[in-house]
Amino acid sequence: MLTNDNWKSSQQSEIEATGLAPTDDLESAIVATLEPGNYTAIMRGQNDGTGVGLVEAYDLGPPGVAQLANISTRGFVGTGDNVMIGGIIVGPEEKTSSAVLLRAIGPSLENFGVPNPLADPMFELRDGDGGLNVANDNWKTTQQAEIEATGLQPSNDFESALLMSLTPGSYTAIVRGTNDGTGVALVEA
Known part of the structure; x- marks a missing residue:
């Protein structure tokens, strides 16, 4: 559906507008409006790199509009x-x-x-x-x-x-x- 490597490579202005932009240019971020349903976020290291990573999901909509189940x-x-x-x-x-x-x-x-x-x-x-x-x-x-x-x-x-x-x-x-x-x-x- 969507992919990102190095968050400034796409959606930079949308990501910055959230106030949640990553602090390192090599980190990934995606802004998406999702219809109700099941979704999977997959994080991989570039060039099969390994290590500890963090995946976060934020509800950017107004309160009460959506609910994470x-x-x-x-x-x-x-x-x-x-x-x-x-x-x-x-x-x-x-x-x-x-x-x-x-x-x-x-x-x-x-x-x-x-x-x-x-x-x-x-x-x-x-x-x-x-x-x-x-x-x-x-x-x-x-x-x-x-x-x-x-x-x-x-x-x-x-x-x-x-x-x-x-x-x-x-x-x-x-x-x-x-x-x-x-x-x-x-x-x-």
């Missing part, structure tokens, strides 16, 4: 600092709280042909100051009935899920492998 990221989960991290901002500020289902999916990715899935993902949710709000390993150990009632329960007992009422603010979702396991996982909100 789900966001997910698939990536490799390593050990130490090489875990998967997803950022979540809950708003608007005048809203008291939002119900959010958070999932860390690993073993069931094999059913979709994903090689090397993370066998046993663990999930942490941290607040904007880095404090641990809650953690989960194996979704059925807590909130099983509540999560099943959403119809979005993980298909594998080793996967993680949390149903939370989050107040407006910034949160960080961290996916690790139990016992320093490594592999491909999906973090969703």
Whole structure:
């Protein structure tokens, strides 16, 4: 649909008008008006380069016009600092709280042909100051009935899920492998 390498190579004025232009000319950015539906953003290193990257999505429309229903990221989960991290901002500020289902999916990715899935993902949710709000390993150990009632329960007992009422603010979702396991996982909100 759309591609970009080096954000100033296309849409420079539109990107600058958002106030969210990247700080490095080698970074990518796209401004798009999307119809309701499912979309995938794929980030690759130029010339097969590797490293840590960040994909962000912002709603640039007026409040109340559109609502993000789900966001997910698939990536490799390593050990130490090489875990998967997803950022979540809950708003608007005048809203008291939002119900959010958070999932860390690993073993069931094999059913979709994903090689090397993370066998046993663990999930942490941290607040904007880095404090641990809650953690989960194996979704059925807590909130099983509540999560099943959403119809979005993980298909594998080793996967993680949390149903939370989050107040407006910034949160960080961290996916690790139990016992320093490594592999491909999906973090969703």
